Amino acid sequence: MSKLRQTPSQTVGPYFAYGLTPEQYGYDFKSIADGAMADADTPGQRIRIEGRVLDGKGELVPDAMLELWQADEQGRYAHPADPRGSNVGFRGFGRMGTGTDPQSRFIFDTIKPGSVDGEQAPHINVILFARGMLLHAYTRIYFSDEAAANARDPVLASVPAERRKTLIATRDDSSAGIVYRLDIHMQGPDETVFFDV
Amino acid sequence: MSESYAPRDWSSQPPYLHPDYKSTVLRAPTKKLIPIRQSLSEITGPVYGHDRLGALDTDLTRNAVKDAEPIGERIIVTGRVLDENGRPQPNMLIEIWQANAAGRYVHVADQHPAPLDPNFLGAGRCVTDSEGRYKFYTIKPGAYPWGNHDNAWRPAHIHFSLFGPSLATRLVTQMYFPGDPLLAFDPIYMGTPADCRELLISRFMLQHTEPSFALGYEFDFVLRGRRQTPIE
Numbered sequence: 001m002s003k004l005r006q007t008p009s010q011t012v013g014p015y016f017a018y019g020l021t022p023e024q025y026g027y028d029f030k031s032i033a034d035g036a037m038a039d040a041d042t043p044g045q046r047i048r049i050e051g052r053v054l055d056g057k058g059e060l061v062p063d064a065m066l067e068l069w070q071a072d073e074q075g076r077y078a079h080p081a082d083p084r085g086s087n088v089g090f091r092g093f094g095r096m097g098t099g100t101d102p103q104s105r106f107i108f109d110t111i112k113p114g115s116v117d118g119e120q121a122p123h124i125n126v127i128l129f130a131r132g133m134l135l136h137a138y139t140r141i142y143f144s145d146e147a148a149a150n151a152r153d154p155v156l157a158s159v160p161a162e163r164r165k166t167l168i169a170t171r172d173d174s175s176a177g178i179v180y181r182l183d184i185h186m187q188g189p190d191e192t193v194f195f196d197v
Numbered sequence: 198m199s200e201s202y203a204p205r206d207w208s209s210q211p212p213y214l215h216p217d218y219k220s221t222v223l224r225a226p227t228k229k230l231i232p233i234r235q236s237l238s239e240i241t242g243p244v245y246g247h248d249r250l251g252a253l254d255t256d257l258t259r260n261a262v263k264d265a266e267p268i269g270e271r272i273i274v275t276g277r278v279l280d281e282n283g284r285p286q287p288n289m290l291i292e293i294w295q296a297n298a299a300g301r302y303v304h305v306a307d308q309h310p311a312p313l314d315p316n317f318l319g320a321g322r323c324v325t326d327s328e329g330r331y332k333f334y335t336i337k338p339g340a341y342p343w344g345n346h347d348n349a350w351r352p353a354h355i356h357f358s359l360f361g362p363s364l365a366t367r368l369v370t371q372m373y374f375p376g377d378p379l380l381a382f383d384p385i386y387m388g389t390p391a392d393c394r395e396l397l398i399s400r401f402m403l404q405h406t407e408p409s410f411a412l413g414y415e416f417d418f419v420l421r422g423r424r425q426t427p428i429e
Contacts, residue, residue, distance in 0.1 A: 003281045004419045006206045007396055008389040010371035011218075013356065015304035019294025019320040020358060027303065028261070029320050032249050032290070056223035063306075069242060069364055079241035081200055081363070093243035099306075116237050125238050125364055132220030134211035134388050136369060138233075159231055186224050196205070196230035197239050197365050 009135035014063050016129070021065065021097045037068065037094040037110035044073030044090075044111030048179045049124065049141060049169065052105050053098055056187035060104040064130040064184075068094040068108055068141075075114030075122075112143070121149035121156065128184060128194075137194040141182055142168045159193050166192045201235040202365040202421045203281065209393040217384035219345050235365065242364040245290040247324050254322045257293075257335035261318035268314050269298025269336035271411035274372070274399065277329045278359065280422035285329030292322045292358040293333060300339030300353075309341050334411065340379055352379035352386065361420040372416045373398045 012020075022029035038046065049068070053061040070092045071077050078086040086092065090111070098104045113122045124141040142150055150156055156164050169180035184192045213225035233239065253260035258271055278286040296302045296319060299311035303319055319338075323331045338353045354371040361368065373380060375398055380386050389397060396419075405413025 003203075003422070004279060004283060005393055005396060006209045006281055006421060007368060007370055007417075007419045008209050008211060008393050009369060010211070010356075010389075010397065011385060012358075012369050013371075015296075015302040015307055016294060016356065018303050018318065019292055019356065022320065025305075027318070027320075029318060030249075030251060032245055032292075032322070033243070056227075059223075061224065067367075069238075071238075077237055077241040079244055079363075081240050082237055091243065120236060120238070123238070127364070127367055129369060130224055132218070132222075132224035133213065134215060134218065134221065134385065135213065136367060137213070137226060138364075140238075155233055158233070187227050191226065191228055194226050194228075194230050195233040197233050197235070 011131060011134050012065060012129040014131040016065060017097055017099060021095060024097060024100055031095075033093050033095040035094055035096040035106070035108045037070075037092070037108055038090065042090045042111055043088055046177055047110060047112050048177060049108040049110065049182070050105055050179055051169070051182045051184060052103065053128070053130070053184045054186065058188065060098075061130055061186070062099050062104040064098045064128060066096055066098075066106045067127040067129075068110070068124050069127070070110065070124040071113040071116050073111055073114050075116045077116075115149060119152075119154060121146050121153040123153075123155075138197045139184065139192055139194050140167050141180070143180060144168050144170045163193050166190060200240050201424045202240065202363060203424050205421065206281075208390060209396070211388035211390070215384065215388040218388055239365050240363045242360055242362065242367070245324070245360070246288055249290070250322060250324060255333050257317070257319060257321045257333065259334075260321060262316045265316050267297070267317035267336050269317075271334065272337045273332065273334055273405055273407065273411050273413040274355065274416060275330065275332040275405050275413065276415050276417040278325050278331065278361075278418045278420065279329060280420050282422040284422065286361060286420060287325055287327045287329055289325045289329070289362070290322060290360055291325065291331050293335075293355055294320045295335065295355040296338040296341055298336050298339050300341030311339070311341065337374070345384060350379050350382070352377040352383050357418070359418060359420065366420040368418065368420060371397065374414070375399065375401055
């Protein structure tokens with residue numbers, strides 16, 4: 001059977017906010033998701049994911065949008081393709097633009113995911129959109145305090161050793177809680193690893 | 198892994214770097230993407246259903262009305278979400294946003310001196326039915342100028358965002374209108390491989406047109422499909 005051609009991607013553009021992240025930007029339309037991924041009832045260790053998106057000149061990108069997709073603390077995805085399925089009411093999806101924080105940061109409050117299949121280290125899947133990107137880019141966030149699991153992770157192993165650090169968020173324990181920081185570099189010596197998913 | 202998705206068909210997708218669209222120059226990854234073997238992380242994805250829809254989310258001519266109908270030409274945009282194997286994709290969330298009839302976005306960063314419409318937001322969403330169909334009522338968006346190059350204008354378009362069944366099927370795109378003379382001058386549209394550009398243009402359909410009310414346009418989406426397994 002001949003296949004249909006896949007619909008081409010086009011950029012999210014600069015004006016996505018009132019459609020995709022309306023409440024974050026103060027528009028009068030309900031959001032389906034935001035940076036608050038976990039609620040008070042979600043089991044697991046509370047963490048914050050924080051970072052910036054930088055362009056090829058090292059300048060902040062204030063009109064990017066990130067989507068995070070992650071498993072629950074036991075490594076289960078709330079999706080029918082995961083035979084275990086998450087049963088803790090944790091959807092595992094967050095979405096945030098970089099246009100409302102004074103420092104153009106993305107900030108997600110969530111829980112630390114468990115190892116997904118016993119093989120992969122705990123990680124969060126990231127989809128990045130921005131004006132100037134005709135199609136989205138996939139990357140991942142791993143955790144600096146999971147060195148042993150990271151060392152066994154097959155996806156990290158497929159990345160040249162010197163570039164793995166672009167995927168590993170640095171843990172910082174502050175009075176406010178556990179923060180993992182990771183900047184996304186579109187270009188340059190620290191260019192983030194993007195995946196062909 | 199028993200399930201996985203066919204790869205992105207790069208021959209139908211625009212490149213990251215397309216210098217005619219100037220913002221790509223500093224934002225395009227320069228290194229080759231690293232292939233990933235699909236795991237549960239890639240074959241799962243966010244699931245949204247009708248529970249998240251507001252009553253008027255599919256009707257942009259009504260969902261932001263303050264005191265009057267929005268200005269402009271009412272249109273219907275309808276079609277199907279399919280995978281590349283032709284299978285309808287039911288219960289899929291579609292999100293849209295667009296400029297108003299004058300070519301002005303509600304977004305605060307849009308400084309184009311065209312009027313805002315107090316009765317039009319330009320955002321909506323819908324979930325596909327059991328046959329993968331969707332339908333929006335909206336106002337035909339206007340063209341608008343932008344700063345990419347001298348005398349640059351974006352052709353009229355509606356932005357669409359679809360998750361599909363997995364992380365791998367994510368799609369954000371733009372739907373254009375047939376016969377728009379601005380298409381040939383638009384580096385975003387022209388960034389798409391030549392033989393796939395028409396996939397981004399809706400079709401006028403008399404059968405979707407509601408008499409004495411609104412013109413109908415049809416636009417289908419094709420998402421990545423399950424990897425084909427050999428016939429047993």
